[in-house]
Amino acid sequence: MQEAITTSPERSPSTDEVDPIDPAIRIRDLDFLYGSNQVIHNVSLDIFPKEVMAFIGPSGCGKSTLLRCLNRMNDLVDGARIGKGSIEIHGVDVHDKSVDVIELRKKVGMVFQKSNPFPKSIYQNVAYGLQIQGVKSKRVVDQKVEESLRKAALWEEVKDRLNENAYGLSGGQQQRLCIARTLAVEPEIILMDEPCSALDPVATGRVEELILELKHEYTIVVVTHNMQQAGRISDRTAFFYLGKLIECDRTKKIFLNPSKQQTEDYISGKFG
Amino acid sequence: MTPEKEKRHPFVTRLTRERVQESIMFVLLRGMTFFVLFCAAFLFWDIISKGSSKVFEGDGLINWEFLTEHPQTLHVIGEGEDEIKLSSSNYYKLKDEKVLNKWGDFRKSSEYGSARKELDTRISRLQNEWAMESLLVADEKFLVRERENAANKFAFWKEMLADPKTTAEDFEIKVEDVPSMVTQFMLGHFEKERGRLSLVDEKVTLFRATHYPKIENLSPAHAEEVEKAYLAFLAKIPEAYNQSMAAFGAEVTTSYDEFVQTEGPKEFGRFAEALVAYSAARNVLLGQDHDLKNWEALEASLAPFKQAMAVSLPSRDYAYSGGGIFPAIIGTLLLVIGAMGIAIVLGVFCAIFLAEYGKAGKFLSMVRLAILNLAGVPSIIFGLFGFGLFVIFLDWNVSLLAGWFTLAFMVLPIVITASEEALRSIPQGFRESSLALGATKWTMIKTSVLPFAMPGILTSSILGVARAAGETAPIMFTAAYAKRSDLPWEGLEHWTDFFFQGVMALPYHIYVVSAKIPQNAYTADMQYGTAFVFLLLVVGVASLSIILRNRLRKKYRW
Numbered sequence: 001m002q003e004a005i006t007t008s009p010e011r012s013p014s015t016d017e018v019d020p021i022d023p024a025i026r027i028r029d030l031d032f033l034y035g036s037n038q039v040i041h042n043v044s045l046d047i048f049p050k051e052v053m054a055f056i057g058p059s060g061c062g063k064s065t066l067l068r069c070l071n072r073m074n075d076l077v078d079g080a081r082i083g084k085g086s087i088e089i090h091g092v093d094v095h096d097k098s099v100d101v102i103e104l105r106k107k108v109g110m111v112f113q114k115s116n117p118f119p120k121s122i123y124q125n126v127a128y129g130l131q132i133q134g135v136k137s138k139r140v141v142d143q144k145v146e147e148s149l150r151k152a153a154l155w156e157e158v159k160d161r162l163n164e165n166a167y168g169l170s171g172g173q174q175q176r177l178c179i180a181r182t183l184a185v186e187p188e189i190i191l192m193d194e195p196c197s198a199l200d201p202v203a204t205g206r207v208e209e210l211i212l213e214l215k216h217e218y219t220i221v222v223v224t225h226n227m228q229q230a231g232r233i234s235d236r237t238a239f240f241y242l243g244k245l246i247e248c249d250r251t252k253k254i255f256l257n258p259s260k261q262q263t264e265d266y267i268s269g270k271f272g
Numbered sequence: 273m274t275p276e277k278e279k280r281h282p283f284v285t286r287l288t289r290e291r292v293q294e295s296i297m298f299v300l301l302r303g304m305t306f307f308v309l310f311c312a313a314f315l316f317w318d319i320i321s322k323g324s325s326k327v328f329e330g331d332g333l334i335n336w337e338f339l340t341e342h343p344q345t346l347h348v349i350g351e352g353e354d355e356i357k358l359s360s361s362n363y364y365k366l367k368d369e370k371v372l373n374k375w376g377d378f379r380k381s382s383e384y385g386s387a388r389k390e391l392d393t394r395i396s397r398l399q400n401e402w403a404m405e406s407l408l409v410a411d412e413k414f415l416v417r418e419r420e421n422a423a424n425k426f427a428f429w430k431e432m433l434a435d436p437k438t439t440a441e442d443f444e445i446k447v448e449d450v451p452s453m454v455t456q457f458m459l460g461h462f463e464k465e466r467g468r469l470s471l472v473d474e475k476v477t478l479f480r481a482t483h484y485p486k487i488e489n490l491s492p493a494h495a496e497e498v499e500k501a502y503l504a505f506l507a508k509i510p511e512a513y514n515q516s517m518a519a520f521g522a523e524v525t526t527s528y529d530e531f532v533q534t535e536g537p538k539e540f541g542r543f544a545e546a547l548v549a550y551s552a553a554r555n556v557l558l559g560q561d562h563d564l565k566n567w568e569a570l571e572a573s574l575a576p577f578k579q580a581m582a583v584s585l586p587s588r589d590y591a592y593s594g595g596g597i598f599p600a601i602i603g604t605l606l607l608v609i610g611a612m613g614i615a616i617v618l619g620v621f622c623a624i625f626l627a628e629y630g631k632a633g634k635f636l637s638m639v640r641l642a643i644l645n646l647a648g649v650p651s652i653i654f655g656l657f658g659f660g661l662f663v664i665f666l667d668w669n670v671s672l673l674a675g676w677f678t679l680a681f682m683v684l685p686i687v688i689t690a691s692e693e694a695l696r697s698i699p700q701g702f703r704e705s706s707l708a709l710g711a712t713k714w715t716m717i718k719t720s721v722l723p724f725a726m727p728g729i730l731t732s733s734i735l736g737v738a739r740a741a742g743e744t745a746p747i748m749f750t751a752a753y754a755k756r757s758d759l760p761w762e763g764l765e766h767w768t769d770f771f772f773q774g775v776m777a778l779p780y781h782i783y784v785v786s787a788k789i790p791q792n793a794y795t796a797d798m799q800y801g802t803a804f805v806f807l808l809l810v811v812g813v814a815s816l817s818i819i820l821r822n823r824l825r826k827k828y829r830w
């Protein structure tokens with residue numbers, strides 16, 4: 001198994017063929033541990049600018065952990081640490097001591113599984129990121145709030161009630177508000193951790209549309225349990241199993257003609 | 273088969289062991305709950321019924337005197353149905369009124385004219401007399417006598433010192449005790465003279481300070497020195513005498529003039545007092561052997577006026593049972609506000625560290641254990657701790673500041689535990705979103721944890737308020753006075769003095785009126801009234817926090 005993993009980039013030469021440009025995120029030989037419990041084993045993966053990359057796999061396969069490594073949200077967890085390997089964004093190892101995690105997180109935004117707007121007004125939610133950066137000018141903030149809400153396809157629905165509590169919104173609207181909140185900080189990469197798992201199909205559809213819209217401007221990494229969703233929205237898909245990257249390829253290829261038996265078994269519903 | 277058995281169906285009720293147990297348990301559970309309810313109801317009913325009779329006593333709806341006055345002595349006039357209860361201030365007001373009435377009647381009567389005429393004559397005659405009397409001459413006489421007296425005594429003492437053997441035989445004591453005996457004589461003499469001399473000259477104190485050590489370590493040389501100093505001191509006295517007597521005389525004259533102008537009882541009282549003071553000073557300074565005839569006549573002429581002023585208002589007096597509890601209400605409010613302020617700041621900072629920054633481990637569990645133990649410490653121990661640290665070691669004395677910190681440390685465990693709980697109950701998502709948007713940890717706490725935890729923190733502080741307001745033991749050594757006539761903002765020399773003054777407090781006042789003074793029917797009123805007001809106050813402060821909490825909750829609901 002160990003050999004298979006180390007050779008996996010070569011096994012999928014298509015990545016280099018499809019996008020011969022520099023990757024936005026370059027993960028190399030990554031081991032990740034919670035205390036003594038290794039949850040990611042020797043993962044190497046490239047994510048290219050302005051593509052949607054989907055992470056799929058059964059629960060506990062380490063896909064969320066990997067996602068949270070990308071903007072160092074795992075720093076919050078006691079005992080979480082990198083075993084070996086590196087994650088480079090724009091050629092800089094994000095776990096390097098010289099990296100300001102605050103600046104990193106501004107560039108690599110994140111949307112969470114459970115929509116979690118702050119219990120404040122819609123306006124304040126979107127303006128939050130700007131305000132903590134010390135943007136004082138009301139004009140700039142107003143403009144940015146509108147722009148972000150428009151990008152998140154929420155502006156038309158909320159423009160008349162910007163000062164109402166965000167918890168008055170529906171679940172799907174709340175999730176799009178969270179996306180708008182992330183956009184307001186002007187990230188380059190957006191990480192989404194199962195963004196639709198708590199939403200009904202209609203709301204899910206709206207968010208998926210939004211993701212397809214956003215990929216023209218942003219690099220997006222989505223973790224999802226929903227394989228149809230991965231098929232609908234992603235350009236490439238990475239399949240994880242037990243902390244190992246089994247296969248990463250163009251989404252169509254993964255779904256129609258996976259090169260690994262495990263992948264095929266998972267996609268066809270034999271396990272997971 | 274009996275017919276009874278035939279009637280049985282499979283679901284018939286049977287008295288099994290479990291069923292009996294069930295019934296007994298139900299009765300027990302219900303009974304105990306009702307018992308607790310009954311006790312609580314009785315307690316509140318007791319305090320409210322007895323306390324409200326004090327708070328709502330009197331003419332108006334609310335007994336404002338009880339809420340706005342200082343504690344005073346209660347004067348009870350009459351018995352049974354006609355009983356009138358008056359606090360000191362009202363009692364003396366009533367008495368003054370009665371005096372004024374009686375005086376008014378007296379002034380209208382014919383008696384007044386003749387009494388005034390008599391008094392005027394006596395006074396002018398005496399004024400002539402004391403002008404004529406030439407105090408200097410009298411003083412000279414007195415001084416000569418005084419000098420002779422002193423010289424005699426000193427001669428006698430020096431003789432004793434010079435020939436201790438004879439003295440020892442005469443007094444049947446040991447030879448070596450003679451000097452100390454002379455010391456005693458000398459000190460006795462000065463002590464006897466002190467009152468008289470200090471009437472005219474405060475240098476007496478200086479004389480004592482400089483010469484008493486010499487007397488206490490007496491030798492013939494010392495005795496010589498002391499005698500010289502004493503005679504020199506006496507020589508300077510006459511002038512001081514004159515000044516002093518002139519001052520007493522002037523007071524008599526001005527107060528008499530005032531009385532003549534207004535003819536009121538108060539002015540007469542002042543005049544009579546001045547006269548007594550003058551007469552007493554004169555007796556002391558000149559001795560009893562001068563002519564007293566005029567004085568006696570003058571005193572006799574005062575009698576009708578004194579008669580008109582004498583009003584008796586017989587009352588039974590009970591200390592602490594009258595007046596109100598205003599200073600105690602203010603004191604308790606101040607104590608609670610300050611202590612909760614300190615406790616919330618300290619507690620919230622501590623809780624933030626524990627909940628947000630602290631990493632699970634030995635240190636954290638040690639801190640938790642310490643907090644838990646702190647919560648179990650009896651309040652009297654907190655009192656002693658505050659007394660030792662703040663009152664004695666930091667030298668804050670019995671003061672608001674010492675009380676604040678003592679109470680704050682007592683409620684700190686409650687505040688920390690509950691604040692930590694409140695912080696932990698904030699969804700992790702708020703923290704993560706905030707961090708993911710590029711917030712530093714402190715910005716995250718400040719903007720998206722603390723504001724939402726505030727309702728929970730306030731809830732905990734409500735518990736703290738009731739405890740801080742109610743405890744007696746921590747403040748009885750550190751902050752509480754049984755009685756203080758100044759309110760906290762009165763008589764401050766500097767604004768910092770505000771923090772270094774003791775205050776009255778409701779729980780301590782309840783303790784004082786129920787345990788520190790003789791008990792009677794009237795102190796019970798005071799106890800229950802205070803307890804009732806105290807309950808209301810705690811309910812009031814707690815409601816305020818609840819309202820504040822609900823407002824915040826409405827604002828931040830998720």
